Amino acid sequence: MIPNPEFTDAQSTDPRMTKLAEYAGRLGFEVVDIAGFLDSVDQQSQRQLSVLGRVQTSASEVMTANGAVRDALGRVTDITSRTLERVEGSVAFVRETGQKSQTVASWVKELAARMERVATSLEAVEDNNANIADIARQVNILAINAKIEAARAGDSGRGFGVVAEAINELSQKTARAAEGIEENIETLSSWVGRLREEASGVSNDASHVIESSVEADRALTEIAQGVQETHGATRVMEAEADKVQQAVEAFQPAFDEIGKSARGTADGIHVANTRVEKLIDTSETIFQTTVALGGASEDQGFISRVKEAAAQVSDLFTIGIKNGRISRADLFDRTYTPLAGTDPAQHMARFTGFTDEVLPAVQEAMLAFDPKVVFCVAIDPNGYLPTHNKKFSQPQGKDPAWNAANSRNRRMFNDRVGLKAGRNTEPFLLQVYRRDMGAGKFVMMKDLSAPIFVDGQHWGGLRLGYTF
Known part of the structure; x- marks a missing residue:
């Protein structure tokens, strides 16, 4: 479960909670790594099932x-x-x-x-x-x-x-x-x-x-x-x-038997993958609970800073509405218009222009906070990321793999980590995940997020990605 907010402002540090938080962090790392491997195996097994199905069909056609x-x-x-x-x-x-x-x-x-x-x-x-x-x-x-x-x-x-x-x-x-x-x-x-x-x-x-x-x-x-x-x-x-x-x-x-065995294996891998994802949730809950109960963590500085930055974004959004730079309806609109000729696909929302103006001041400053920081972005509950850091907001070229790594603004990141970060309403959420850098490359990272509220209404979350 997610810890109750009343525990987030613990006054003293409990050494036992600190040790538990450390173990929870390690556990989260290992579980996410295993989950990534299982996810890859799950996808590969599904592809193999598809190939095997085509082979069986071809064998029948041959007969x-x-x-x-x-x-x-x-x-x-x-x-x-x-x-x-x-x-x-x-x-x-x-x-x-x-x-x-x-x-x-x-x-x-x-x-x-x-x-x-x-x-x-x-x-x-x-x-x-x-x-x-x-x-x-x-x-x-x-x-x-x-x-x-x-x-x-x-x-x-x-x-x-x-x-x-x-x-x-x-x-x-x-x-x-x-x-x-x-x-x-x-x-x-x-x-x-x-x-x-x-x-x-x-x-x-x-x-x-x-x-x-x-x-x-x-x-x-x-x-x-x-x-x-x-x-x-x-x-x-x-x-x-x-x-x-x-x-x-x-x-x-023999093909039928192989297919039956492969389907059984694939089903088992899929179930294991699902259970590991639940285990990830559990490890994240353990970590957040231990920190809330007084455990110290090497992530404490990042947690404090991302909460402060999320509050700054909340203020920028609130002031923007008051000053008439954007309407509340546009800021909370969830209509995404695809941009033709983009690969991976990019989208525009009614608030994208506004976030391009106000978010860089907060997001670029977070990059200089610590050498481990890789990115800082705001994301809505549907996983839409309107404005990225400048180094990841390059104009798209002809190579989709290059675009995936360098043109990450105005994109949908509706994976497990992205959706949880955008939908979390607790003071913070720390996740460990394998970041897809494109061209089949993955990097183990921590994803720390804090919710963004505008006059009490949840808009999304501010994500801070940093390395171990």
């Missing part, structure tokens, strides 16, 4: 996705299996067709060669027929001459004349037959010539068909091999997907 992959691979395997059967059938068909095409093409090429030989034979027949026609002409001439000689011989040559006439008729028939043969040979030669030309073209096409059939057979064979490899790969992938599924199913319960 779902892997199941979909397995289904897809199964379908692909079936498709490649059917495709392989069709391709192999097509390869066999094309190969058989190619073989037949090659046979036909070979026959066509042989036909072209035979037509060449037929053409050659026809040329020989034509030559022979020409010889026959020539012989027939010669025989005809001889028959005519024989008939002439038979006529000269008279009756004695009559028989020879009959023979000559018969020979003449035979030669004429032979000549006419040779002419008919010549015409037929010419017609046949013309046909054979056209057949030779066509056979030559068909032979070229047949050669192309043979080459194409060989290329088609090779291409289809490669396709079949590719489909076989794809089929084998999908079977391997399907087997690997089964392994992944088994592995995920195996570690999922």
